Amino acid sequence: MENETDLTVKECKTRMRRAAIARRKTVGEAERTEAGKKLMNQVQKLVSHGKHATDAFPSDTNTEANAANGDRCNVSLSVGASVAAYVSMGTEVPTLPLLEWLLSQELRVLVPRLGRGRDIGWSEYSGENGLQEMPRNAAGGLRPKEPYGKVLGAQAIEEATIVFIPAFAIDLDGLRLGRGGGWYDQVLGFCRPDALKIGVCWDWEFIDQYGAVPRESHDIPVDAVVTDKRIIGISKKNLAINGSAN
Template sequence: MGTIETAVEEQKGRMRKQAIAKRRTVNEAERAKAGERLAAATTQALRWFVTEPATTPATNPMANPFAKPTTGRTAKLPTTPITEASEGAIPNSAETTPQKQTEAAANNAAAINRDNEQPEQMRTISLSAGDTIAAYVSMGTEVPTLGLLDALVEHGLRVLVPRLGRGRDIGWSEYLGSRLLRDMPRTSRGGLRPSEPESEALGPDAIANAKIALIPAFAIDLDGTRLGRGGGWYDQALGCLPADALKIGVCWDWELIDGHDAVPREPHDIPVDAVLTPERIVWF
């Protein structure tokens, strides 16, 4: 590994450690609430998935969090105030003052009104029962995803989650509910491994027809560059997706960095199309 590559890996390592340290300040009650909000956002979005064709103008683009604006506008969950970013990161709404939240709510309402007056063409994913979604089972300090996975399954979607082999071996299994998950032993280096379904192990091409991929992240910047768990497993796995699949990074709200080139990027890194947090979804 060259000097530049080593420096990049060291920087990524520091960023992961900082992210984990902050995540550990979130107590279990807050973590559970965040998982509920993530599941609620998914359920809300799924109401629009099946019925809206790609060329239909939305009368209220803010109503569909998973509808991608073709103009590059940022879409946020309606319940989240839009605030001005400071100090290099988009702040968590809970950390803003009541005055700022009031001002942000007014700005948000004005933005929604403008959208209603001038509806724009929206790209909306059309999903049918049985369509494939690539997702993952959360672990450790990550935002809990079991509620999100259950919401997808309840809407008749086929949800695949990683089935890890040795090293970078890529595999998937169908998620059929949390009761059918089994805990996995730690890696040879002592790292955590996500729980895995007891269902059949599938190969890399299992996601070849996936419509959406939900991907864990420690940080994501405005270029869509994602700081992953390390090892490049997801970057390799995402190469098996169809070209038009939506790639959505999932992280805590404070891990969305309001800046470009903020996350070190390497040639093999695949950017995401959007970020999903317990507070909002932001499109690039």
């Protein structure tokens, strides 16, 4: 049986999620399209191809001093390295420009295959034309488009150097407010220890406070946040990753 604290946390998350959705619905289509391009541009500052990034983020940006003087986090990926991302849906910041750019860098791009409910699976993204519309879930909610190709198991994410994760809110602890299904709570447990976990949200959804997102025991914080306007380092992780070809 759920205790009172659990119910309070869940109720708080539900209220936050509803408020986020209401705010997102005020974004016009033109602004949404532009945000997708800007998101891609931000990731380009972080990910270099065959060399260290020249405009990577400080690993701790909680103050202006840290933003200027924090350790640098450089991510260098070689041809064939794996990156896990997702196909945006509904009111999320569009990720198709990002997915297309990652693919153009000759990276292996994994996106979710949701299957039944909380089943974890992945497929390789081959381009927008390789995506299919999915029926709504049992509760009538939207589901993201999925590739036509082979379904890979949950362990496929173990090969990913970078993992992009959707969020409705992220705070200074790196805790994120997800869609509520618990899918990514399971997924992050399969990530390799040195994988860079990057939360993606609208810029106003990053909360510059500690403890703003209610925490549950299974929550795994992200290492960084990318919005349509900026890159925010959360953890002390200072990576110089060289992803290898499969």
